[in-house]
Amino acid sequence: MERVYVPATLANLGSGFDALGVALALYLEAEAEPAESDRFHYSGEGYVPDTPDNLVHEAFRAAFARAGEAAPPVEIRLFNPIPLARGLGSSAAARVAGAALADRLLDGRLGREGVFAVATELEGHPDNVAPAVFGGFQLALAQPLTHVPLAQPDGLRFVVAVPGQPLATAQARAALPAQVPHADARYNLARAALWAAALAQGRLELLAEAARDRLHQPYRLELMPGAAEALEAARAAGALAAFVAGAGPSVAALTDAAASEVVRALADYAGPEGRLLTLSIGGGLTWKAT
Ligand SMILES: Nc1ncnc2c1ncn2[C@@H]1O[C@H](COP(=O)(O)OP(=O)(O)O)[C@@H](O)[C@H]1O
Numbered sequence: 643m644e645r646v647y648v649p650a651t652l653a654n655l656g657s658g659f660d661a662l663g664v665a666l667a668l669y670l671e672a673e674a675e676p677a678e679s680d681r682f683h684y685s686g687e688g689y690v691p692d693t694p695d696n697l698v699h700e701a702f703r704a705a706f707a708r709a710g711e712a713a714p715p716v717e718i719r720l721f722n723p724i725p726l727a728r729g730l731g732s733s734a735a736a737r738v739a740g741a742a743l744a745d746r747l748l749d750g751r752l753g754r755e756g757v758f759a760v761a762t763e764l765e766g767h768p769d770n771v772a773p774a775v776f777g778g779f780q781l782a783l784a785q786p787l788t789h790v791p792l793a794q795p796d797g798l799r800f801v802v803a804v805p806g807q808p809l810a811t812a813q814a815r816a817a818l819p820a821q822v823p824h825a826d827a828r829y830n831l832a833r834a835a836l837w838a839a840a841l842a843q844g845r846l847e848l849l850a851e852a853a854r855d856r857l858h859q860p861y862r863l864e865l866m867p868g869a870a871e872a873l874e875a876a877r878a879a880g881a882l883a884a885f886v887a888g889a890g891p892s893v894a895a896l897t898d899a900a901a902s903e904v905v906r907a908l909a910d911y912a913g914p915e916g917r918l919l920t921l922s923i924g925g926g927l928t929w930k931a932t
């Protein structure tokens with residue numbers, strides 16, 4: 643039996659739309675063993691039907707196709723603690739898990755790079771997939787497929803306010819305009835680059851500005867009542883940076899040591915049906931044979 647572990651991720655980091663992301667220490671676990679026909683057993687967050695028509699099996703088959711082989715029937719069991727459709731990269735984790743399970747059964751023939759390629763092609767943007775596969779902070783491009791790790795100062799944590807209601811990534815992408823003003827593109831370019839420079843030099847005081855964004859958050863915040871105020875409250879409470887988690891609806895705040903003020907600032911946004919997660923930065927995909 644092959645087992646893989648894949649982290650949740652926060653994509654964009656505010657300004658790095660479709661380009662920057664970070665892994666969180668919250669891991670999906672998936673295992674696969676040969677079977678007579680495809681089977682799927684889901685447990686964990688939310689509801690995903692136990693049918694082989696799912697993101698994990700789809701990525702499993704795509705990975706075999708990339709290796710030039712027909713996928714064998716397989717039974718996949720999954721425990722997923724990543725909230726679904728909340729902006730924490732559950733779909734990317736599912737796809738990475740499927741491709742990684744295939745890679746294990748192919749004796750590592752695709753490797754991490756192949757898993758990254760398969761999952762990015764299916765997901766459509768690499769900013770969740772790169773940190774899910776390689777861990778930590780990552781800069782990623784889909785064309786040409788590229789990933790570069792960013793520096794990771796010690797002791798950082800994310801406080802993530804996860805509301806009770808989902809927002810599908812497809813819906814949050816549909817809210818974006820086809821064109822943006824040149825001034826907004828300029829605004830984001832400098833700030834996305836600032837993430838890399840500030841992390842590299844440990845200049846954490848620059849991250850609040852680095853996370854500010856005009857390319858997607860202003861449009862998505864319209865779909866997320868209370869989120870703009872929550873981001874302001876987190877900044878006022880001393881967060882190093884605050885931004886929409888992926889495509890939303892969760893919001894994330896980066897902190898170093900004492901995060902209790904930031905947790906309090908985000909509590910209202912999570913609300914009684916949601917929750918607050920405090921997570922350290924995660925490593926990438928791992929696996930073991932059991
Ligand atoms: N482990 C999984 N197995 C099968 N489908 C999944 C799994 N995780 C997520 N999904 C599907 O992906 C959807 C969420 O993807 P998406 O809208 O991109 O949000 P996010 O990736 O931010 O959680 C879920 O509603 C579900 O349909």
Ligand SMILES: N[C@@H](CCOP(=O)(O)O)C(=O)O
Pocket residue numbers: 651653654659660661728729730731732733767769770811814815858887888889890
């Ligand atoms: N860059 C993408 C990231 C989506 O992340 P998710 O975790 O919400 O799926 C986007 O902003 O659409």
